[in-house]
Each structure stands twice: as structure tokens, then as C-alpha cells.
Amino acid sequence: MSDNILKIRDLSVNYQTDRGKLKALRNIDLDISRGSIVGVVGESGCGKSTLITSIIRQLDANADIPNGSIEFEKQDLLKLSLDKMRNISGTQLSIVFQDPMSTLNPVLSIGRQMIDIQYRDKTSKKIKKQRSIDMLNKVGIPDPQSQLKQYPHELSGGMQQRVSIAMALQAGPSLLIADEPTTALDATLEVQILKLLKELQVEMGCSILFVSHHLGVIAELCDHVIVMYAGEIVEQGSTYEIFNNPAHPYTVKLLECDPASISKKQRLLPSIPGEIPDLTNLSGGCIFKNRCDQSIDRCDKQTPKWNEFSNNHYVSCHLIES
């Protein structure tokens, strides 16, 4: 067994809604080995943010977790008291959120927020300030000394996201979670931020769980890819395998629809026909059956099992069964 920093087993999350119980995640298993960058990809609404917020224990009030465990550094996060969870948050486990414009407190200066998150450390304010400056330097923010006095709205989106990354990495976490950190940024900024994350990951030696609906971004950054569909994982494997040897019909379609893989002549972006099934009213069988053009009888009746398609490349599809 390799050394896994995060080990999620049989995790399910339900949201209580007007239309009944919405099963946002169903029996998720996921491992992140120490020092690796794992990407989670899937259309929006497939439960990526739900997965992340359940790891950091910030699910919305209408959510509940009927079963599952999230083992991080050998302890089940779901069983920790709020105080214990607070001790891990921001120190061993950090997160960068999607929308940089709203993730920082608008009425407190950057410096104030960077110093506040070091509250556990009893050193002087001067040292904390210097540490913040060093960190801002590391994420490529020019003139960090004066940036500390700025307020979030005075910075551009790209700069705000760099500040968020600096704050997330300040305590030297062993796992950094990133929920679509570049989705709100334009393409050039996106490339810069990805490059920065990769450099910092090597330098600081943390693992990264990177979430995106955009395959190109995942290919750029990650060692290992997890493909999610409608609250389930349908395929996982090394980045090379997933991109060159996709097995699940959904992954194949996702790759076809990725803007990066489409020739410029096509005027309309292709998208996968059909819609995500209603998560409040799931029928049995394969979750992808109604959008799959290769579905067979068995897909309606039986839930597919995991099959090892190639070395360390797993697929949940009846067509692949050995």
C-alpha cells in the first residue's frame, strides 16, 4: 500500500430540498498519495464542490452525510470535533476557492488577513508580517510590502487569486485543495496560476487536490485524474492513460468536447447531448445510461462494478467488463 494522505471511503452526501432528498454524492472512494497532484473533472453540477466542502467540513446546512469516512493524516475528519477540525484547517489542510473576487474579506486589508490567519503562532507581529511579505513574494506579487496595506478590491482578479494561494500555503499544509481556482480568470492568467501552483507544489512538497470542469487544465497540472459524473466516480487513472486511452463513454465524450481538442473551423462548441439525471429521483443501473449511445440492456438493470482497464486505470462501465 502506498502512503495516502487522503483516503475517502464510501462517502455519500444528500441535500434536503423542496423536491425531496437530492443525492449529490453516492459512495465515493478516492485516494490521494503523498506528494501527488490529483485532478477531479466533471461537468458542473456533478458534485465537485460538494466533495470538497465535505472534506473541509463546510457543507451547507441542508446537507447530511449518511455514510462514509474521510481519512486525512490518519484521522477521520468527519468524526473530529469542531475544535480539532479548526486546528487542522488552514494549517495542514488548506483551500483555494473558485471566485477570487469574493473569497477575501472586503473590509480588511490583505496584511491584516494574512497576519490574522497566523493567530496560533505566538511570535511577534513583525515576524508574521515579514512571513506574509515573503509568501507574497513567492507567489509573484510585485512590491509585497505595500500590497499588505491594500484592500482586496484594489487588486485585480489574478492578484487576488495569488494572495489566496499565498494565504493557503503560508502554514505549509500537507494537502492543498483547489476548487476551480482559475475558472474565473482569463486564459493567460489561468496558465500563469497553474504554473505557479506546480512550482510551489514542488518547492513546498504538498499534495494537491485540484478540481475543474476543464480537462485541458487538468492535463496541464495533474498526475492522476478522477472523472466524476452526476455524483459518482466513473473512471480514474494516470493523466496519460485518461487522455490517451479513455475507456468510459462519458470520458470519451468529455474529451471530444474539450475546447482545446477542437479544430478552429468548428463554429459551435460541441456538447454532450442530454442532461444530467435528476438526482432527487434516481433509477437503478448505470448513472450515464440515458446519455450513452452504446448502452445495452444490462445498463438499465445493474450498477456497473469497477474494472481495472489497464495498469492502475479503473473504469465503472458494463462495456469494459472483463
Place this chain on the structure above:
Amino acid sequence: MTLMFFMIHLVPGDPARIMLGPRATPEMIADISMRMGLDQPLVIQLMKFLGNILKGDLGVDVLSSRPVTEIVFGQLPYTLWLIFSAIFGAMLIGIPLGCYSALHRNTFADRVTGVISVACITAPSFVVALYSLLIFAVTLKWFPAIGAGEKGDFFDQATHLVLPAFAIGISWVGYLSRLVRASMLEVLGENHIRTARAYGLTEFTIVYRYALKIAILPTVTVIGVGMGFLISAAVLTEVVFARPGLGKLIIESITTRNYPVVMGSVFISTGLFVISTTISDLVNASLDPRIRDNL
């Protein structure tokens, strides 16, 4: 201001006649009317009045011939003390109450605070004034009933402030607690609070430093604009408690048709309103850099 001017003059009754009483001779009335400028057309009276204001002159009291500014500024501190202690007390209780409600949303405690707050809001200040006077001053004798206390005796003045301030402030306690609860709930749902939690900041830091600084902004505005309501509540309360102050001055001068004093008091009250909204804007700007940048 101009509107005020016409409204006062539309009140029936000749001011000169009312001031001098039923036994006044026509000559005396004519004399007073001339001194007050009442024999001139309304438009001329208005022009004169507005012109004098620009010079900082609010006119002269027709009865005592003292300058109106002197009379009004003599009474103003009583009203200011009353308003400040009322609103300060209301903030001291209402804001934490609102935070508490927001943090314990939909619990039994939240519902109880909600009901109490609404009850406070709907209680008219003069009714509260009358009842608190009867209960705490007359029956229980905990606090003095009337007046503003001995000049120079701080403790005496403070005890005289308690009941009137309570009468004015009680509805604000309810109002502020509801307002803070609503804006606190909104702010607690914002993304940056999720970030603060993700960094493991303590709940106290998150609520009272990260969230309250934003959630308090609408409250500051409401208090600034609420100065108008505070003054009118103070008018009634001062009459009930027979306290000196702007309110009592206005009522007295209205009953004697003492126009210059009425106009002067109203003018100063309006000024207070302008000052308080300006102060609330400045406070908000000091709290929120985004507002600061738009100034």
C-alpha cells in the same frame, strides 16, 4: 425649511392675540404684530426669515426678546444627552442581541428574541414613557419622575436620564436587533466567511471582527437617518417627563404661537439630522474601504 414656514403660518389663530391673552386691547395686538413683522405680507416675512438664517441669525423671542439661538442652544444639550443615551443604550443591547440571534438562527432562543424585538418595535415611545413613569418612578420609586436633575450633579442627572432614554431607546433595541440579525445572516453566507472558516479562525473572530464590520454598515445608516425619529420621540418624552429640552421648547412655543422660537428649534433639529447623516456616512466610510474610495 420653507415648507415648515408655511405650515406654521397656516395654523389657525392670530399669534399676537394668543400671546397676549383674552384681555389684550387692539392697540397692543397691533404693536406686537408690528414687532413680529406679522403685518407684512407672508412672502416678505419668508424672505426676511431665510435671509437672517444665512447670517446665522434665527431671530428674537417675541416674549423675552432674547435671541432665539441663545434659547435653542441652551436647551439643545438636554435633548442631545437624551438622544445619545437612548441610542447608545439601544446599540449596546440591540447589536449583540442581533448577533446572538443570527448565530442561533431558528432555535428557541432566536424565536424568543424575535418576539421580544417585535414587541419592542411596536411599543410607541410615549406609551412606554407614561407606563415606565408610573411603574418605575411613581410606584417603585427607583428613578426620579420629572425634570433633568441638579445642574452639575452628574449622578442626579444620569438617574433622571434613565427612564426617558429607556422610553425612546426600547423600540430601537428591537429594531437594531432585527436589522443586525438580518444583515449578519446575509454576511455569514458570503464566500469570504467560508474562507475565514477554512483558515480555522475562531468563531469569535469570524463573527465580531470579520462579519460584524460589514453587517453593521446598514445599521449605521439607519441610525444616521433615524435622527429624525429620535428627535420626534424626544419631543414627546420630554413633555411626559417634564424635562427641559428642544421638545418641550417646541411644544411650548407652538402653544404660544412663538414663531421665531418654533422656527429656530425646527431649524436646529433639521441641522442635527443633516449632521447625523453626515456622521453616519463618515463612520461607514471608515469601516468599509469600498465606500471610502467612492467618496
